[in-house]
Amino acid sequence: MSKNSAVAIFMALAALFAWPSIAQDVHLGVKSCGSSGCHGQVASSSSPVLLNEYVTWQKYDKHARAYQVLLEPRSQRIAKNLGLKNAHEAKECLDCHADNVPEKQRGPQFVLADGVGCEACHGPGSAPWMGLHIGGSAHEVNVQNGLLPLEDPVVRAEMCLDCHLGNSNQFATHRIMGAGHPRISFEVDSFTDFQPAHYVIDDDYRKRKKVVDGVKTWAIGQALMVERRMNLMLDSKFAGSGLFPELAFFDCHSCHHPMSESLPTKNGNFPAAWSARPGTGVGPGVVKFNDSNMLMLKVALDIAGSGLADKMLADMKALHKASQTSKAAMTSAASAARETARAAVKALSAKQVGKAEMMDAAKTLSAQSAAGYYADYESAEQATMALGAFVEAMRVAGHIDRAAYDDLSKRMEGVYGAVSDDEAFIRGAFISAVKKVNSAL
Numbered sequence: 001m002s003k004n005s006a007v008a009i010f011m012a013l014a015a016l017f018a019w020p021s022i023a024q025d026v027h028l029g030v031k032s033c034g035s036s037g038c039h040g041q042v043a044s045s046s047s048p049v050l051l052n053e054y055v056t057w058q059k060y061d062k063h064a065r066a067y068q069v070l071l072e073p074r075s076q077r078i079a080k081n082l083g084l085k086n087a088h089e090a091k092e093c094l095d096c097h098a099d100n101v102p103e104k105q106r107g108p109q110f111v112l113a114d115g116v117g118c119e120a121c122h123g124p125g126s127a128p129w130m131g132l133h134i135g136g137s138a139h140e141v142n143v144q145n146g147l148l149p150l151e152d153p154v155v156r157a158e159m160c161l162d163c164h165l166g167n168s169n170q171f172a173t174h175r176i177m178g179a180g181h182p183r184i185s186f187e188v189d190s191f192t193d194f195q196p197a198h199y200v201i202d203d204d205y206r207k208r209k210k211v212v213d214g215v216k217t218w219a220i221g222q223a224l225m226v227e228r229r230m231n232l233m234l235d236s237k238f239a240g241s242g243l244f245p246e247l248a249f250f251d252c253h254s255c256h257h258p259m260s261e262s263l264p265t266k267n268g269n270f271p272a273a274w275s276a277r278p279g280t281g282v283g284p285g286v287v288k289f290n291d292s293n294m295l296m297l298k299v300a301l302d303i304a305g306s307g308l309a310d311k312m313l314a315d316m317k318a319l320h321k322a323s324q325t326s327k328a329a330m331t332s333a334a335s336a337a338r339e340t341a342r343a344a345v346k347a348l349s350a351k352q353v354g355k356a357e358m359m360d361a362a363k364t365l366s367a368q369s370a371a372g373y374y375a376d377y378e379s380a381e382q383a384t385m386a387l388g389a390f391v392e393a394m395r396v397a398g399h400i401d402r403a404a405y406d407d408l409s410k411r412m413e414g415v416y417g418a419v420s421d422d423e424a425f426i427r428g429a430f431i432s433a434v435k436k437v438n439s440a441l
Contacts, residue, residue: 023105023126024124024126024127024128024146025101025105025124025126025127026105026106026107026124026125026126027099027101027105027106027107027110027119027124027125027126028107028109028110028119028124028125028126028130029106029107029109029110029111029114029117029119029125030054030057030058030111030114030117030118030119031109031111032107032109032118032125032130033053033054033118033125034054034055034058038051038054038134039051039052039053039054039118040052040054040055041055042055048202048204048205049199050198050199050200052198053198053199054118056196056197056198057117057118057198060196061195061196061198062195063115063116063117063120063121063195064114064115064116064117065115066096066097066098066115066116067088067094067097067098067112067113067114067115067116068113068115069097070086070087070088070093070094070097071087071088074180075087075088075093077180078176078179078180078181079093081178081179081180082175082176082179092170092176094112095163095169095170096116096162096163096170097115097116098112098113098114098115098116098120099112099114099115099116099117099119099120100112101124105124107125107126116163121148121150121159122147122148122150123146123147123148124146127145127146127147128145128146129141129142129143129145129146129147132145133147138208139208139209149209151209151210151211151212152210152212153188153212153216153217153220153221153349154220154224154345154349156188156192156217157188157217157220157221157224157225158224160186160188160191161186161188161224161225161228164184164186164191165184165186165225165228165229165232166184166228166232167228167231167232168231168232168235168237171232171237171238171248172184172248173238173246173248174246174247174248177248177252183252183422184248185378185381186225187218187221187222187382187385187386187389188217188218188220188221188224189214189215189217189218189221189385189389190218190385190388190389192217193214193388193389193392213353213358213393213396213397214389214390214392214393214396215303215353215357215358215361215389215390215393216348216351216353217389218296218300218385218386218389218390218393219297219300219303219304219348219351219353220345220348220349222293222296222297222300223297223300223341223344223345223348224341224345225293226293226294226297226312226337226338226340226341226344227338227341227342227345229249229290229293230334230335230337230338230341231338232249233246233249233330233331233334234331234334234335234338239327245323245327245330247287249289249290250287250288250289250290250323251287251288251289251290251291251292251376251377251378252290252377252378252422253376253377253378253422253425254286254287254288254376255287282320282324286324287323288320288323288376289319289320289323290378291316291319291320291379292374292376292378292379292381292382293382294312294315294316294319294337295316295373295374295379295382295383296382296383296386297312297341297344298312298313298316299361299364299365299368299386300344300348300361301344301347301348302361302364303351303353303357303360303361304347304348304351305351306344306347308340308343308344308347311340312337312340312341312344315333315336315337315340316337318333318336318337319333319334319337321333322334353393355394355397355399358390358393358394358397358399359394359399359441361390362387362390362391362394362441363438363441365383365386365387365390366387366434366437366438366441367438368383369383369387369430369431369434369438370431370434370435370438372427372431375427377419377422377425380418380419380425380427380430381419381422383434384415384416384418384419384430384434387412387415387434387437388412388416391405391408391409391412404440407440408437408440408441411433411436411437411440412437414432414433414436415430415433415434415437417433418430418432418433418434
C-alpha cells in the first residue's frame with residue numbers, strides 16, 4: 001500500500017468515525033479493519049502483510065461464529081436451565097461469545113453479532129495505534145500506543161485465558177457446565193495452531209516482531225494457566241456454597257464415568273476407572289483436584305533447569321492433601337502454588353529453548369505418558385497437546401527432517417485418537433499409542 005493510499009484511508013476512517021472525538025477505549029467494529037483497502041482483500045497481497053486477514057477470520061475462524069453458537073438449540077437449553085431469558089442476550093454467555101464491551105464503548109459500526117472480532121484480541125480501534133498503524137508506523141510504535149503484542153506468549157496467553165479458562169468476571173462454573181456447557185479445555189500453543197493463521201512468519205515478520213517457538217509458548221501458557229486457576233480458586237466469588245466447593249476446579253472424570261468401568265471391556269481393556277498415579281497421594285473414591293496443568297508445568301520447569309520444578313511438585317501434592325483437609329488449608333496451598341507459577345513465568349520467559357531441550361522434553365513427556373503417569377483423561381489430554389506442540393516446534397526449528405516429522409505425525413494420530421472423546425477414553429489405548437511416539441524419539 002502506498003503512503004498516499006494509507007493517508008486517504010486514514011482520512012476516510014477519521015471522517016466516518018469522527019476519530020478525534022471518540023474515547024480511546026471504544027471498539028469500532030470489524031468493518032474498521034475489513035475494508036478492501038485494508039485487511040479485507042480476497043486473496044493474499046504482495047505486501048509484506050497479507051491484507052486478507054479479515055476474510056480469513058470471517059470464513060475460517062471459529063471466533064467469527066462464536067455469537068451464532070448462542071442461537072443454537074443447545075445454547076438455548078443451557079440458558080433455560082440457568083434461568084436466563086436467552087443465551088444471545090445474557091452477559092454470562094456474551095462475555096466470551098462476543099466482544100461484549102459496555103454500550104458506551106461501542107462505536108457506530110460496532111455489531112455484537114460479529115462475535116469475537118479483531119478488537120477483542122488486538123485492542124480497541126479508537127486507541128492511537130489504529131491511526132498510526134494505517135499510516136504505516138512500526139510495530140513497536142503501535143504497541144506503545146495500545147496495540148496488544150500477541151506475538152508475546154505472555155500477552156497472548158493472558159488474553160486467551162480470559163475466555164478459555166476464566167477470570168473474576170467470567171468463569172464457567174460447575175453450575176454452568178451442569179446446565180449443559182462443554183467442559184473447558186485449552187492449551188495456548190495448540191489452540192493457536194488449531195485456528196487458521198492470518199499471518200506468515202517470514203523475514204519481514206521477524207524484522208517487525210519477535211518469534212517465540214512453540215515449546216516456549218506452551219511452557220509459559222502452562223505457567224499462566226496454573227496461576228490463573230489459583231487466582232480463581234482464591235476468588236471469593238468461586239468459593240462454593242453449602243457442603244460443596246466449586247467443583248469446576250476438580251477433575252470432571254473423578255465423578256463423571258459409569259460405575260461399570262471397574263469391569264473389563266470385551267477386548268480385556270479397562271476403561272478410565274481409577275488407578276493409582278504417582279505424585280497425588282490421593283486414593284480411590286476421592287474427587288481429585290484438576291492438576292493437569294501443574295503436571296505439565298513440572299515438565300516445563302525441568303526443561304528450564306529450574307529448582308522450581310521440585311517446588312511445583314511439592315505445591316501440587318500440598319493441594320491434593322489440602323483439598324481433603326479444609327478450605328483454609330486449600331487457600332494456603334493455592335496461594336503457595338500461585339507464587340510458584342508467577343516465578344515460573346519469569347524463569348520460562350528468560351529461557352532459550354534449543355534442540356536438546358525440545359528433544360529432552362518430548363522424550364521425557366512421552367516416556368512418562370507411556371509409563372502411565374498421565375493416567376486420568378485431563379492429564380492425558382494435556383500431555384497429548386504438549387507432544388503435538390513439541391513435534392511441530394522441532395519441525396519449524398529444523399531440528400527434525402521431513403521424514404522424521406511425517407513419521408512422528410503419523411504416530412501422533414493414534415495419540416490424538418485416544419483422547420478424542422473423553423467419554424470413550426481408555427487408558428490402555430492412550431499408553432499403547434504414546435509408546436509408539438516414544439520409540440520414534
